[in-house]
Amino acid sequence: MRPKNLFLCLRFQTISSRLFFEKRFYGIQKSSADEEEFDKLNIMPRMFVKGDREPLAKREALRPQLTPRYNRMPVDQDWNSVWPTAKMFNPSAVPLPVHMGKLKTVSGPKPPPGKFANPELMKVPNFLHLAPPAIKKHCDAIRKFCTPWPQALTDEMCDKYFPLEVITSDYCHASPTIREPKARIITIRIKLSSLDLDYHAKDKLKRILQHRYDPKTDLITIVADKCPLKSQNIDYAKYLLTACFFEAWKTESWESEKEQSDWETFFWEKSPSKASLINYFKKTFQNFNEENFLEKDTVKDYSKSVKNLFDKEENDELLEDYRKNVEKLLFDERL
Structure with a gap:
């Protein structure tokens, strides 16, 4: 066969295949009344015509209904895998009855809305990714990079x-x-x-x-x-x-001019009480040693009782303590 005839044959076969495809999928139909008119062209193929499919409600009824995800979550699940990072609130992934917001109506206030279709929960940031198990997991991951706290370093040593x-x-x-x-x-x-x-x-x-x-x-x-x-x-x-x-x-320079009335607290060492006590014992005892006298416990107790009378509010307990110290000071034979 010559090449020209071969080309014409292949072209005829291609046109025939194309017409067969269009008639099958695009519904080219000839009019029975008048064959000389143009063929009728259906834009939508027969397989996509609306009348050939089942109603949507029937198809939805036949489709299996799944239980919501928050009801299928086990109690002992790994929460870190559910909420690994910070993200917007997703009600289907939180198995908790979360409520937020405020509703004002004519009849009065109502309970806060739930977690579904609640824009208030989506506005604010949440810390669901920082639950205690997630924090513990993060701490365990970085524990190998930390060193234990020195046992010898106590709180007292830290303050020091x-x-x-x-x-x-x-x-x-x-x-x-x-x-x-x-x-x-x-x-x-x-x-x-x-x-x-x-x-x-x-x-x-x-x-x-x-x-x-x-x-x-x-x-x-x-x-x-x-x-x-x-x-x-x-x-x-x-x-x-x-x-x-x-x-x-x-x-x-003016701080040295402070008088007893300006003292913020009573100083027994600078007070007339100390001078009067020393003068009394100097006249009473011939071999009186002032340094040894001031180091005695009886004298120290007496100075504390006098200081408490000036610094604290006067009461019967302070007066009784002052009386006992005065008696010890005057009638102690070791002085």
Whole structure:
């Protein structure tokens, strides 16, 4: 067969196959009334015609209905695999009756809406990925990178060698910015007894600090929030503590002019009570030694009872203690 005839034969077969396909799938039908008219063309194939399918309600009824996921969750499931990271609230994955929001109606307030179709639960960030089992799993994963706390380092040793305590706060939430204004606020705490101060410096430091010193716990607390950064506030709080420390050691000229009425507490060593007691025993005993006399326990108890009468509110117990110490002091033969 010549090549030209072969080409015509293949072209005829291709056109015939195409017409057969169109008649079968696109429904080309000839009119019985008049064969000379154009064939009728159905745009939708017969297999996709609406009348050939079953109703949707019937198909839905035949489809098996699955139990909701939150009802199929076992009690001992691995919650970390259900909620591994932070994400938006999904009611079908939370097997808890969560309620949030407030409904106002004409008849009065109603109970908060449930978890389904509740936009309030989707607005706020949740911490379902930080459940106790998930936190324990994370801690176990990083435990190999940590070292145990030294057993010999007790709380007393920490207070001795690390007296300054710095308290900071970090915030984690879902928002357009990671900056939290409250994260800049810091607090430093230190015990007054850990500072190298004499009585005058301690008393002056208490007056400078005012409400920042707690006499019950002996703690100095300084809160700083003036600077925009956390590190800047830490440096600023340390500077304030250092400035107060050196200011407390200064002695002004007018401080030596304080009289007994200006004392913040009663000083028995500077009081007329001590001078009168020494003069009395000097006149009573010829070989009187003042240094040995002041070291006796009877004299120390007497000085404490006098100090308590001035510093504390007077009551029968203090008066009885003062009477007993005076009797011991006057009638003790060892003096």
